[in-house]
Amino acid sequence: MGRRLGSLGTDFALCLGEFQFGLAMLMTIYYADAQFGIPLGPLLPLTVLYFVLGLTGLSISREEVGTGHTDGAPQRGRFGPLAASLGIILLMAFWIFFVITPDLLARGLSVIVEIGRAFIRVLAWLIGFLASLFPAPDTGPIQTPPPMGSPKHGDALDLAHWLVMPESVRMVGRILVGAAWIILFLLPLWRISTDILQWLRKRAGFTQGSESEALKGAFREDLLRIIGAIREKFLALVRCFRPRAGRAALDFGTAGVRQAYRLLLGWAAAAECRRDSTRTPDEYLVALEAWLPEARGEFAFITGQYVRARYGPGPVEEGTLRELDLCLRTIRRLRRKKGRRRIR
Amino acid sequence: MDEERRDASPEAGRIQEAAERFTANVERVLVGKEETVRFIFVALLCEGHVLIEDVPGVGKTLLARAAARSLACSFRRIQCTPDLLPSDIMGLQYFNPKTSEFEFRPGPIVANIVVIDEINRAMPRTQSALLECMQERQITVDLATLPLPRPFLIMATQNPIELEGTFPLPEAQLDRFLIQAGLGYPSVDEEGAILTRFGRENPLDTLESVLAGAELIDLQKVCRRIFVEPLVAAYLIAVARATREHLDIRLGASPRASLGLHQAAQALAAIRGRNYVIPDDVKTLAVPILAHRLILKPEARLRGRTEPAVVKEILETVPVPVE
Numbered sequence: 001m002g003r004r005l006g007s008l009g010t011d012f013a014l015c016l017g018e019f020q021f022g023l024a025m026l027m028t029i030y031y032a033d034a035q036f037g038i039p040l041g042p043l044l045p046l047t048v049l050y051f052v053l054g055l056t057g058l059s060i061s062r063e064e065v066g067t068g069h070t071d072g073a074p075q076r077g078r079f080g081p082l083a084a085s086l087g088i089i090l091l092m093a094f095w096i097f098f099v100i101t102p103d104l105l106a107r108g109l110s111v112i113v114e115i116g117r118a119f120i121r122v123l124a125w126l127i128g129f130l131a132s133l134f135p136a137p138d139t140g141p142i143q144t145p146p147p148m149g150s151p152k153h154g155d156a157l158d159l160a161h162w163l164v165m166p167e168s169v170r171m172v173g174r175i176l177v178g179a180a181w182i183i184l185f186l187l188p189l190w191r192i193s194t195d196i197l198q199w200l201r202k203r204a205g206f207t208q209g210s211e212s213e214a215l216k217g218a219f220r221e222d223l224l225r226i227i228g229a230i231r232e233k234f235l236a237l238v239r240c241f242r243p244r245a246g247r248a249a250l251d252f253g254t255a256g257v258r259q260a261y262r263l264l265l266g267w268a269a270a271a272e273c274r275r276d277s278t279r280t281p282d283e284y285l286v287a288l289e290a291w292l293p294e295a296r297g298e299f300a301f302i303t304g305q306y307v308r309a310r311y312g313p314g315p316v317e318e319g320t321l322r323e324l325d326l327c328l329r330t331i332r333r334l335r336r337k338k339g340r341r342r343i344r
Numbered sequence: 345m346d347e348e349r350r351d352a353s354p355e356a357g358r359i360q361e362a363a364e365r366f367t368a369n370v371e372r373v374l375v376g377k378e379e380t381v382r383f384i385f386v387a388l389l390c391e392g393h394v395l396i397e398d399v400p401g402v403g404k405t406l407l408a409r410a411a412a413r414s415l416a417c418s419f420r421r422i423q424c425t426p427d428l429l430p431s432d433i434m435g436l437q438y439f440n441p442k443t444s445e446f447e448f449r450p451g452p453i454v455a456n457i458v459v460i461d462e463i464n465r466a467m468p469r470t471q472s473a474l475l476e477c478m479q480e481r482q483i484t485v486d487l488a489t490l491p492l493p494r495p496f497l498i499m500a501t502q503n504p505i506e507l508e509g510t511f512p513l514p515e516a517q518l519d520r521f522l523i524q525a526g527l528g529y530p531s532v533d534e535e536g537a538i539l540t541r542f543g544r545e546n547p548l549d550t551l552e553s554v555l556a557g558a559e560l561i562d563l564q565k566v567c568r569r570i571f572v573e574p575l576v577a578a579y580l581i582a583v584a585r586a587t588r589e590h591l592d593i594r595l596g597a598s599p600r601a602s603l604g605l606h607q608a609a610q611a612l613a614a615i616r617g618r619n620y621v622i623p624d625d626v627k628t629l630a631v632p633i634l635a636h637r638l639i640l641k642p643e644a645r646l647r648g649r650t651e652p653a654v655v656k657e658i659l660e661t662v663p664v665p666v667e
Binding site: 258261262265275277278279280281282283284307308310311312313314 | 571573575576618619620621622623624627659660661662663664666667
């Protein structure tokens with residue numbers, strides 16, 4: 001941590017973040033020690049050193065930022081209280097270290113378990129009470145009265161009543177419980193993801209002269225951007241394995257002409273020359289010619305053939321598809337050439 | 345034009361050739377108004393009526409007369425005035441003392457091509473008398489109903505500026521005009537050409553007909569066979585329907601307008617040498633066919649909106665059927 005801090009420009013916010021991170025790591029180590037009995041003898045001086053350095057570093061960085069308690073002439077006299085507070089904090093740390101033993105933790109945990117059990121008992125009683133409010137079902141078998149002097153089966157009958165509650169109620173209950181579980185699962189997941197991304201953003205933002213600010217909805221945007229990037233990668237991969245456009249044989253007849261035009265639309269759209277939905281093919285031809293003037297003739301031919309095939313009644317003439325294929329090859333070559341020129 | 349010719353089908357080629365003949369002939373008189381002349385030929389092919397609206401002196405009447413003379417058909421001209429009566433247009437029954445019988449003397453409307461000059465100067469009752477003949481191509485005088493000769497086309501002119509002493513055409517009558525065309529002022533070169541051409545003699549006096557009535561009827565039949573892909577028809581309907589739902593429009597295009605746009609698109613496709621309609625044909629004709637049938641809301645008019653601008657806006661919102 002010290003090394004990481006050494007490589008970064010220190011300020012109060014960074015020190016605080018690192019301190020919190022280190023504290024969480026320390027608590028994890030103590031937890032591991034308590035649970036698995038791992039011998040951690042040297043941890044005591046390390047903990048002391050951590051708190052001393054951490055708290056001192058925080059104070060110094062706050063002072064450097066200019067918002068410290070000792071900043072300014074009138075504040076100079078407060079160094080004593082600051083040192084005292086540091087001492088108290090260290091004492092508290094020692095006290096915590098000595099008091100919180102595995103036994104104490106186990107006792108604390110058993111208390112929590114007991115509280116949980118009591119809560120479950122109250123919940124079960126509450127559910128039983130609510131279940132008793134539902135009317136008894138009429139569809140069950142007719143119960144013969146117990147013989148005189150037989151033991152009481154009141155509890156079992158109550159349970160049976162609860163079990164045969166109307167199906168619709170149970171369905172609603174199932175949905176509610178399911179929804180509650182999903183929410184319980186998603187909420188921490190969302191919170192953890194937000195924290196991680198926020199921490200990553202903060203790390204990325206700690207460059208010289210930059211500021212980081214938590215933006216509302218930034219996590220959603222990041223998530224969408226990541227999903228979009230993954231999608232683009234996937235599509236690029238699919239495109240690699242797909243047969244090369246233009247080299248594959250066009251479909252027969254009108255479908256082939258339309259396929260060629262679709263291909264052309266796709267290429268133009270990829271080059272940010274997308275067709276507006278209110279533009280006719282002939283209007284769009286002007287934009288295509290502006291995009292790749294060298295292929296003016298090919299564009300005119302493909303557009304003309306498309307218009308004829310799409311809106312006309314007649315069949316596609318023989319040899320048209322071959323010519324279209326040649327035009328597409330020419331356009332693809334010119335397009336690549338233009339792309340290389342742009343890169344240079 | 346070469347591109348269009350390469351795409352021509354034999355039947356559409358006939359119409360294209362006739363359109364070029366007609367346009368070239370009219371352009372001997374009227375300089376630089378090829379598109380307007382083309383619209384008039386579209387109306388001829390659809391047997392629809394044309395309303396030419398523009399400021400005085402730009403050649404409205406000249407265009408109507410030149411177009412009429414280019415066709416070898418009977419031609420009449422009616423100059424509208426506030427005291428013009430329906431009987432002055434339709435004709436009347438008069439008593440012939442020689443035969444001692446009532447005889448029908450047809451009015452100037454009984455002709456193939458009728459130029460009605462300054463139509464908005466006629467009184468509403470006289471304007472209303474035109475409704476029957478424009479839509480049903482027949483006239484009713486007294487108890488007799490007479491069919492009008494075919495082809496029958498009215499070319500009316502009106503002046504949008506000078507409104508004093510005029511009677512605006514009702515919506516029902518505007519809807520009966522297939523196309524409304526304007527001419528606009530000529531460019532510098534065009535005006536120079538006009539001065540040169542009209543300096544010596546009036547070319548209208550020597551204008552000859554280039555298209556016979558029978559040939560025009562035949563071409564009209566060919567026009568009906570021009571193929572309209574269902575998706576293009578759906579696009580055309582979507583444009584017409586959009587005028588009924590637009591926020592600035594109080595009265596949108598009628599089904600008659602959709603039908604007119606359909607027929608006119610067929611005609612324009614044929615004039616361009618194609619035997620099928622494409623969305624460009626619909627777009628080209630949307631303003632001249634739809635704009636004059638729309639009524640804008642007063643608030644839209646106060647904002648300076650015009651009917652052609654609204655139609656153009658609609659064309660920018662309706663998706664074209666491409667893939």
